[in-house]
Amino acid sequence: MLTKLQDRGSRMTSHRLALLRIMAVSEGHPNAAQLYEKLREQFPTISLATIYKTLLVLKEDGQVFEIDMHNDSHYDGNKPYPHPHLICNKCGDIIDGDDVSFLDAIGQEIQEKYNFQIAQSQLLFYGVCQNCQS
Amino acid sequence: MLTKLQDRGSRMTSHRLALLRIMAVSEGHPNAAQLYEKLREQFPTISLATIYKTLLVLKEDGQVFEIDMHNDSHYDGNKPYPHPHLICNKCGDIIDGDDVSFLDAIGQEIQEKYNFQIAQSQLLFYGVCQNCQS
């Protein structure tokens, strides 16, 4: 993971390593502010701007996926490959929708019908999650 | 369309009618600023806040669909039912991806596998459109 960064002329710093670790370990989908709070425990002088800059680098690297929600992006570092996200309107939880087939099928269909070269996708389903239904 | 509004206790005004007409007629997917410019031709004193307020009402009514792009929402008034949007990274065009099957299949799969009640969806595919490939 760090070789990928260095190949692009980027440097591996303690901040970036820590952010990568948090993204890889944490189960959730934090936003910039939440990452900021977590990193401040280890690096009390870290700036919010640094979070955004680091996330930008990691996004370009494909190591982190941005879930572009309305005026509040969240980030997925566990599974940076394209997959749907299920967002609960009640508890706000973001559930990873891997295990969903048809994705390749949809991609292929769009490619053929519209002659559109897909580079990335953002599939968000809003609704009510299992826990909030009871 | 206007009865729908009135049922909810909303009033049909000349501004709203004009905005509905523009949304229904125009082929594109304008954002708030673009709608503001178009409406200013007819109503020079209209405010940008009015655009946002009207769009909010129409969204709640289901007459307009919000394409929630990064810090710049665009709106779809032609086909307010859920369908994918193909966004070209080169020319910025937004293409309607109706005619795409598998959507119901994906919805059903998510419903079953995750026991998730889908209320709305936002399916964005980023890439290169047909025109920009040549």
Next chain:
DNA sequence: GTGGTATTGATAATTATTCTCCATAGATAA
């Protein structure tokens, strides 16, 4: 170690969207 350069932190700037508040216009009933 040293030097060149990417990164950092503090803060200002930007930008889309929302809020506030009062004036006005639309609907309803007499």
Next chain:
DNA sequence: TTATCTATGGAGAATAATTATCAATACCAC
């Protein structure tokens, strides 16, 4: 038609996430 009640409109301020600026610092190849 007129009076009245309430939703809507306009102007500008306020909000909040994100980005830009820039001097100081830390990383890494040599």
